[in-house]
Amino acid sequence: MVLNYIWIAFFLSAFVIALGKLILMGDTAVFPAIMSSTFAQAKTAFEISLGLTGVLSLWLGIMKIGEKGGLVSALAKLLSPVLCRIFPDIPKGHPVMGTMFMNFSANMLGLDNAATPMGLKAMQELQELNPKKDTASNPMIMFLVLNTSGLTLIPVSVLLYRAEMGAANPTDVFIPILIATTVSTLAGLLATSIYQRINLFNRTMILFLLSICLLVAGGTWGMTQLSQVRIEALSTSLANIILFSVIILFIVAGMRARINVYEAFVEGAKEGFGTAVRIIPYLVAILVGIGVFRASGGMDVIMDGIAWCANACGIGDDFVGALPTALMKPLSGSGARGMMIDAMSTYGADSFAGRMACLFQGATDTTFYIIAVYFGSVGIRKTRHAVGCGLLADLAGILAAIAVGYIFFG
Numbered sequence: 409m410v411l412n413y414i415w416i417a418f419f420l421s422a423f424v425i426a427l428g429k430l431i432l433m434g435d436t437a438v439f440p441a442i443m444s445s446t447f448a449q450a451k452t453a454f455e456i457s458l459g460l461t462g463v464l465s466l467w468l469g470i471m472k473i474g475e476k477g478g479l480v481s482a483l484a485k486l487l488s489p490v491l492c493r494i495f496p497d498i499p500k501g502h503p504v505m506g507t508m509f510m511n512f513s514a515n516m517l518g519l520d521n522a523a524t525p526m527g528l529k530a531m532q533e534l535q536e537l538n539p540k541k542d543t544a545s546n547p548m549i550m551f552l553v554l555n556t557s558g559l560t561l562i563p564v565s566v567l568l569y570r571a572e573m574g575a576a577n578p579t580d581v582f583i584p585i586l587i588a589t590t591v592s593t594l595a596g597l598l599a600t601s602i603y604q605r606i607n608l609f610n611r612t613m614i615l616f617l618l619s620i621c622l623l624v625a626g627g628t629w630g631m632t633q634l635s636q637v638r639i640e641a642l643s644t645s646l647a648n649i650i651l652f653s654v655i656i657l658f659i660v661a662g663m664r665a666r667i668n669v670y671e672a673f674v675e676g677a678k679e680g681f682g683t684a685v686r687i688i689p690y691l692v693a694i695l696v697g698i699g700v701f702r703a704s705g706g707m708d709v710i711m712d713g714i715a716w717c718a719n720a721c722g723i724g725d726d727f728v729g730a731l732p733t734a735l736m737k738p739l740s741g742s743g744a745r746g747m748m749i750d751a752m753s754t755y756g757a758d759s760f761a762g763r764m765a766c767l768f769q770g771a772t773d774t775t776f777y778i779i780a781v782y783f784g785s786v787g788i789r790k791t792r793h794a795v796g797c798g799l800l801a802d803l804a805g806i807l808a809a810i811a812v813g814y815i816f817f818g
Contacts (some may be wrong), residue, residue: 414776414795418697422704429705442703449699453691457684460524464680467525470658471507472676473669477661480506490616494597495547496606497537504533508551510654516559527555527778528683528785535786543790544783546604549797552782553600556738556798557593557805558773560585566770569749575757584763584812585770590621592772592805600797683785690784694776698739707735727810729754729761734768734806738775738799745769764813771805 426442429435474480483506491498491505498504507530514523530551538545544552563585570578601608608617662669701707715728730751737744751765775798783791 415693415697418701418706421706422700425706425709426704438704442700445699445703446696449695450692453695454688457688457691460687461681461684464525464528464684465677466680468529468680468683469673469675469677470655471510471526471529472679473662473667473672474506474658475503475676476667476672477658477663477665479658479661482506483509489612493608493610493613494601494606495550497545497547498534499537502533502537504530504537507533512554512559515555523555524781525680527551527782531782531786532679532683535788540790541786542788544788544792544794548783548788549792549794550597550600550604550606552778552794553596553797553801554593555782556773556775556778557589557596557801558771559589559593560770563770565745566748566766569745570752570757570766573749573752573757573762575752575762577758580816581763581766581770584767584809584816587812588767588771588805588809591808592801595804596797596801599800600793603793603797686787687781687784690780691777694780695740698743698776702736702739702743707732710735726760727764727813730764730768733765734771734809737768737772738802739777741774741777744774760813760817763817764809767809767813768806771809772802775799775802 422442426438429438471480480503481501484503485501485505487505487509488500491508492500495505495508507526511523511526511530514526531548534545534548534551535541538548563582566581566585567578570581598608600606659669662672711728711731714731718728730748733744733747733751736747748765748769752759752762755761757763775795779791779794779798783789783794
């Protein structure tokens with residue numbers, strides 16, 4: 409229901425803003441721009457779905473091998489003590505635990521091409537446990553919010569873009585991004601747990617969260633000891649080695665279980681193709697709504713309002729030049745990437761606004777895109793508190809990025 413109101417708001421606000429521009433400023437190009445955006449975004453949604461078809465077929469095929477080979481179930485049993493605390497409604501040892509863990513791991517390593525198929529597979533398995541097929545269950549919402557918080561240990565793409573834009577030290581945003589995205593994830597976890605009345609203050613969860621913090625701190629310290637070239641080489645190589653090792657591990661597990669590995673892969677790949685087709689209408693809906701709002705100039709109106717408020721409060725508007733990236737990130741990953749590059753191009757890669765744009769890009773994930781793809785793949789129409797908790801995690805990440813940005817670069 410919340411998504412319904414937001415979608416309607418995109419169109420109505422776009423119409424009001426465009427009509428105001430036409431009447432007050434005589435801007436005759438605004439409505440043609442809006443209509444062009446609707447066609448362009450519809451085409452983009454189809455192209456995204458088409459591009460996902462091959463990736464989904466590949467990874468859901470690999471996941472089917474792991475499922476039939478017993479590896480996913482073994483991983484689920486290993487992780488049950490922790491994940492059962494976060495997902496109390498999922499039966500202990502259920503295979504979806506293993507699938508979710510693989511999705512989280514891929515996200516943390518920045519492996520988007522692997523994370524999305526694994527996430528969709530997990531959502532399908534969660535739907536099998538869902539008593540109300542059109543309404544998001546508590547585990548579905550928790551899983552989605554943890555995805556939208558965008559926890560990534562190594563933001564490879566941001567570092568590469570900074571290098572291409574001529575930053576003197578492209579990796580100087582690494583630690584600030586890691587801090588901001590960790591705050592976003594913890595905020596999303598806490599908000600969803602409060603809403604679902606999940607008790608996180610127990611020995612298992614405290615030890616687990618402390619372990620994660622130590623892992624993040626250790627990884628951060630290790631990266632600070634390396635040069636930019638070594639960081640880029642290590643992160644890229646490590647990610648690909650891990651990814652290919654997972655494929656080999658699943659195939660070997662299937663061979664040990666004496667299943668027909670090839671047939672299992674084909675069976676899973678067929679599911680991937682069907683999933684890619686099912687998400688097309690949901691992607692078209694959300695991307696067209698976002699495109700209309702952006703083409704009308706709605707984003708500029710919000711930006712001007714935030715700048716006025718910041719100056720009125722005496723904070724200063726140094727970070728406002730980077731805000732388009734923050735406001736666009738929950739709506740569109742490619743749009744936010746373009747805003748980040750534009751900020752570095754306009755203000756300089758090593759300027760405060762240029763660095764802040766990189767922090768915003770790495771602090772959160774594309775909330776509305778993930779909701780459209782994940783819930784759309786299983787036909788969820790009633791999202792309950794998923795949008796609110798996801799946006800709250802985004803807000804926490806953005807505020808943390810601003811605070812950390814002033815501490816490190818202000």
